[in-house]
Amino acid sequence: MFMLDGQPLQIRSGEMHPARIPAEYWLHRIRMAKAMGLNTISIYLMWNHLEREPGEFDLRTGNRDFVRFIRLCQSEGMWAYLRPGPYICGEWDYGGLPPYLLRKPDIRVRDKDDIDYMAAVRRYIGTIASQIAPLMACNGGPVLMLQVENEYASFGHDLGYLKQLRALWEAHGIHGPFTISDGLAQIKQQQTYLPGAALGLDGDTDFAAAQSIAGDAPVWVGEGYPGWLTHWGDKDFQRGDYAATLRGLMQQGHSFNLYVVHGGTNFGFTAGANAKGDYSQFEPVITSYDYGAPINERGEATPDYHVFRKLFATHAQRPLPDVPASQPAIRFAPVMPLAHASLWDNLPPATAVRTPQANELLFAQDHGLVLYRREIHGGSGALTIDGVRDYATVFSDGIYIDAVSRVEHPRLRKGNRVALPSGVAANPALIDILVDSFGYVGYGQAMADRKGIVGSIRLDGEVLENWDVCSLPLDGAFIRQLKPVVNTPSRAGIFFKAIxxxxxxxxxxxxxxxxxxxxxxxxxxxxxxxxxxxxxxRLYCPASWFRHGDNELPIFDLHQTVAAPIHGATTLHA
Incomplete structure (x- = not known):
């Protein structure tokens, strides 16, 4: 049981992430959670959202100002539960770790004995701790607890790593209370309970077994799942059914955190991925983080919201606040985009390499595309591409041949062999392999998920060397400098634009x-x-990203040469 100022406290928490919500909607989402009957907001801080390059921190622009978000919680009479990592999972790109770490060939993340990793962790904690300290409850702020790492037992077994992270926080003036959150079975197996910390159970309610581990420290549901994540290729959006579990928790007075009460959106490149420890069974997360949560992606109350609210109301000492009105939504009529620029007419200078290398090691590139190009002579034309991360389109003399996908799905072609067309074997041909990446794996053992091509390229078993490689990061700078030229409109790799x-x-x-x-x-x-x-x-766009009058909507499609109309709708589901 938690105690606050000598009195028992049932933490009724709901998770939402400032990084997944437009900042202008933060207050609305907090008020939605309060009106449902919660008293606490649980918050992940995504390290890589705050530090994109080593030492270059941004804690203020856009939806990065977590201090403001937490103060908004306080202004609404809500407590906060802070989960700053350094690793957070959350189906976020690389579990919140900055991908620049992967530029070190031998980096071992989540390892106290890796000098480079721990130096980055110290810099991160040292930067944000001064922002967090005034927010702790002991200093008059709303933060009840700070979580150390996340679900570490699903990755490792070095309790000393967790102790060192706690010591780092303490060295910067944050003395808890601390908590960990993990699967009960994993904690038992790995023996990674952090002494003295509150023990959060992820997806479990065996409080007696957990209490035998935690001793006198509080035990609670660190993550209870009213919904679930969705991957590309899933048959439908995932849903949950948590009402019965929640009813039991309320009746028994247990504290809990709903993961998530509101999911938001994986804007940009921020969606993560899952995979087995050997990097197989790769499953990238979709752009929407709706999660089947009680508050949907754009902040509306779902049927689950009203079920939960009714349940909480029966245990409330005073009437719950009214449910805030939803934000306005608009439709717009179908618009036909036009071809604007060809990737092939905007290639930067190439880098010559003998064999393929990961994007991070070759270009210090985290996301986007890379192009491998060379001429081939002779052979029967069976091209094998090992280690495609994560999706490649193959061209011969500018003609699209086939695609290779790391994602396995009945609608996708299996394997990594591409049959080149007849005639190529006898005559020189220019081979282009355009590689697109999804987000980095952010859970389990596969924590060195470098992108691009990480294996060999072979023609009829013979290794092909000496490639020209172009970095195509699709970042703001790259998009802004596109020349509006489409010399070969029949070749896939076109940027379209809708107005x-x-x-x-x-x-x-x-x-x-x-x-x-x-x-x-x-x-x-x-x-x-x-x-x-x-x-x-359908991709969610908040109102603030639009403007009155003409709006430019560029589209880059890996396959299409002919545009299709797009339109605006008011729901995620058709």
Whole structure:
């Protein structure tokens, strides 16, 4: 049991992440959680959202100002539960770790004995601790507890690592209370309970077994799941059924954290991925982080919200606040994008390499595309590409041949062999391999998920060497310098652009049903990835990303040479 100022406290927490919510909607989402009957907001801090390059921190712009978010919680009479990592999982890119760590060939993340990793951790904690300290409850702030790492027992067994992280926080003036959160079975197996910390159970309610581990420290549900994550290729959006469990927790007076009460969106490149420890069975997370949560992606109350609210109301000492009104939503009529620029007419200078190398090691590139190019002579034309991370389109003399996907799915071709067309074997041909990446694996053992091509390229078993490689990061600088040239409109790899004229603003879901696989921007900001593999076909755009009058919506599609109309809808589901 938790105690606050000598009195028992039932923490009724709901998770939401400032990094997944437009900052102008933070207050609305907090108020939605309060009106449902919660008294606490649980918050992940994504390290890589705050420090993109070593030593370059941004704690203020956009939705990075977590101090402001926590103060908003306090202004609404809500407590906060802070989970700053350094690793957080959360289906976020690389579990929140900065991908720049992967530029070190032998980095061992989540390891106290790796000098480079721990130096970065010390810099991160040293930077944010001064911001967090005034927010702790002991200093008059709303933060009840600070979590040390996350689900470490699903990765390692070095209790000394967790102790060292706690010592780092203490060295910067934060003395707890501390908590950990993990699966009960994993904690038992790995023996990674951090002495004195509150013990959060992820997906478990065996309080008696957990209490035998935690001793006198509080035990609670660190993550209870009213919904679940969705991967590209899933048959449908995942859902949950948590009402009965929640009813039991309330009746018994146990504290809990709903993961998540509101999910938000994996804007840009921020969606993560899952895989087995050997990097197989790769499953990238969709752009939406709706999660089947009680508060949906754009902040509306779902049927689960009202079920939970009714349950909480029966245990409330005073009437719950009214449910805030939803934000305005708009539709817009179908618009036909036009071809704007060809990737092939915008290639940067190439780097010559003998054998393929990971993007991080070759270009210090974290996301986007890379192009491998060379001429081939002779052979029967069976091209094998090992270690594609994560999706490659193959061209011969500018003609699309086939695609290789790390994702396994009945609708996708199996294997990594591409049969080149007849005639190529006898004559020189220019081979292009355009490699697209999803987010980094952020859970389990596969924590060195470098991108690009990490194996060999072979023609009929013979290793092909000496490639020209182009870095195509699809970042803001790359997009801004695109030349509006399309010399070969029949060749896939085209940037299209739609102009959407709006007389009024509101949230909207942009329907990409007619497109294949690629990226969508709105007025210079990357909404995220789309893929006709589904189940997501509509991408959420907050009202603040639109503007009155003409809006530019660039689209890059890996396959299409002919545009399809796009339109604005008001729901994630068609």
């Amino acid at each position: 959407v004229r709006l007389n009024r603003l509101g949230d909207s879901y942009i329907d990409m049903t007619g497109w294949t696989k690629g990226y969508l921007w709105v007025n210079g900001q990357l909404l995220g990835r789309y893929w006709n593999l589904g189940p997501q076909q």
